[in-house]
Structure formats: structure tokens, C-alpha cells
Amino acid sequence: MKKVKIYVTLRESVLDPQGAAVQGSLHKLGYGEVVDVRIGKYMELMIKPDGRNVDTLVQEMCRKLLTNTVIEDYRYEVEEAVAQ
Amino acid sequence: MKFAVIVFPGSNCDLDLYHAVKDELGEEVEYVWHDSPDLSGFDGVLLPGGFSYGDYLRCGAISRFSAVMEEVKKAADAGKPVLGICNGFQILTEAGLLPGALLRNKNLKFMCRTVELTVENADTMFTGEYEQGETVRIPVAHGEGNYYCDDETLAQLKANNQIVFTYNEDCNGSREGIAGITNARGNVLGMMPHPERAVHELIGGTDGLALFKSIVKQWREAHVTHA
Numbered sequence: 001m002k003k004v005k006i007y008v009t010l011r012e013s014v015l016d017p018q019g020a021a022v023q024g025s026l027h028k029l030g031y032g033e034v035v036d037v038r039i040g041k042y043m044e045l046m047i048k049p050d051g052r053n054v055d056t057l058v059q060e061m062c063r064k065l066l067t068n069t070v071i072e073d074y075r076y077e078v079e080e081a082v083a084q
Numbered sequence: 085m086k087f088a089v090i091v092f093p094g095s096n097c098d099l100d101l102y103h104a105v106k107d108e109l110g111e112e113v114e115y116v117w118h119d120s121p122d123l124s125g126f127d128g129v130l131l132p133g134g135f136s137y138g139d140y141l142r143c144g145a146i147s148r149f150s151a152v153m154e155e156v157k158k159a160a161d162a163g164k165p166v167l168g169i170c171n172g173f174q175i176l177t178e179a180g181l182l183p184g185a186l187l188r189n190k191n192l193k194f195m196c197r198t199v200e201l202t203v204e205n206a207d208t209m210f211t212g213e214y215e216q217g218e219t220v221r222i223p224v225a226h227g228e229g230n231y232y233c234d235d236e237t238l239a240q241l242k243a244n245n246q247i248v249f250t251y252n253e254d255c256n257g258s259r260e261g262i263a264g265i266t267n268a269r270g271n272v273l274g275m276m277p278h279p280e281r282a283v284h285e286l287i288g289g290t291d292g293l294a295l296f297k298s299i300v301k302q303w304r305e306a307h308v309t310h311a
Contacts, residue, residue, distance in 0.1 A: 017257070
């Protein structure tokens, strides 16, 4: 069993209004050293390999459904996991 | 003219669209469930606003894979008018039938009020009954209506006159105030404002009715000239 951790964030070129709002609040709390905040999504997929390459599968899934590459970037990590 | 109103799990403006077409426009209309395998009997396709599949992943992202979307693509390829309003617009961008994407409103607020739009292109099958440059009042109701596209796409939209409506104020952060665009061919329109909510004085105005009348007039001219 593989555990895939996928991190989706808005592309650098896209304004992240949620991140900007949180950054503003951190500044108000005195954390002026925070120069940028980007807010994204975290997804966990448990995948039972069936012979197909896990990287290929994850990239396909990200491209087709999990992200919109017009506005989002993604990265992921694959870990060994024990079946529940 | 016979319209299909596509109903996705979570659509909530389908009744308004049905009412606009049937009662205010006086044309034929049917609800079509999202798993329908056939739209061939319809002359025009309407994708309503709402929260298809709860917007759990992204607005419109899951609807894009509904069986009926293959049929919507066929209708678009056949040159039939396809109109996506609000969530319908988001679905059309996710499906690749329109360029760009819709982001969270710049001020992070859900916005529900009537806004003024400029008709930037009155030479489409959706806007023939408007004047070029006319100001119209149409309600908006969205949290993710901030239209985004890259510079290259924006240049293409301008070069092809695909920008159909713009906001007269910066209400959501959309690039160049874009409120509605068509595809390059001009038969697929996506817009965040709700013309179906502006079809009767009782609900605050009638500026949206001309959009539906434009579609019907254009269709009649193309199909009923020899009747």
C-alpha cells in the first residue's frame, strides 16, 4: 500500500487573497517578519498498486481532476503504508 | 426552439432558468439530468448556477466528468448555443470549453447584489438584442467569480472579441473586469452574472431577457427562414 501526500497551491503568478488576509493578520499580531503566506490544499490518497507506476498514476490524477493547472501547482510525496 | 437545462447534483438556479425560458421567453425547455447520454434533441444547452458536487474539490471540477458533458461538448462542436451561468461558467472552464479559470473573489466576500455590466460585444448570438457598449443591470451571486487567465489568453480573447460582458466596477478582482466570455467560435458563452434573475420587473429588472431573446432570434434566422 502506498500513501500519497499531495500539496496543491495557487501558482506563484496568481494572487492568493486568503494568504494575503492571513499575512495581514499575522502582521497585526506582531509577526512582521512574515513576507508571504500561500494557502493551499492537502490531500492524502491510499493507493493499492496494481502494477502501474504510482508516479504516473498520481500525475495523471493531478492533471485530470485534482488540480487545475491554469491556476494551481502541485507536488507530492509517496510513502510506504500499512493497509488498514 | 428547444432548450435543455442541465441539472447537476447541487444545481440551484435550474428552476430560475427553466422559468425564464418557459414563462418569460415562451420557448420549449426540459430539465436534463447530469448522467443523460443524449442532447441531440435540443437546440440550445443551458448550464445553471449552483454548487455542483458541493464544490468540494474546486467549483465545477467534478461536474466536468458528468456523462452529459460529453454531450455538451458535442453540442458546442455542432455550433449550438451553450450558455453557462455562474457555476455553469466554472464548469465550462474546467471542461476546457472556455479558457481561463475562476478564483476566489479578491475581497474574499460572497457577493450577492445587482451590478452594472457593459456589453462589450453586441455581435454574438447571445447579445444581438443589446446595443454595443450598453449598460445593463444583472444580479451576481458568487464567492468565486474572479476571472483569471494568463497574458497570452487575454490577448487572444481581445483579438477575437471574445470578451462579451465587463463589470462597471471592480467587484471581484477579475482580469480587466471580465464578467463573461465566449469561445473563439462564439457559440459558447460563460458568465458569472445571472441573466435568468433579471427577466421580470417583479424580480427587479428585465435586462437579462434580451440575452435569451438574442439566442432565439439568431436561431430562428438560421433555422426557420424557409418556413
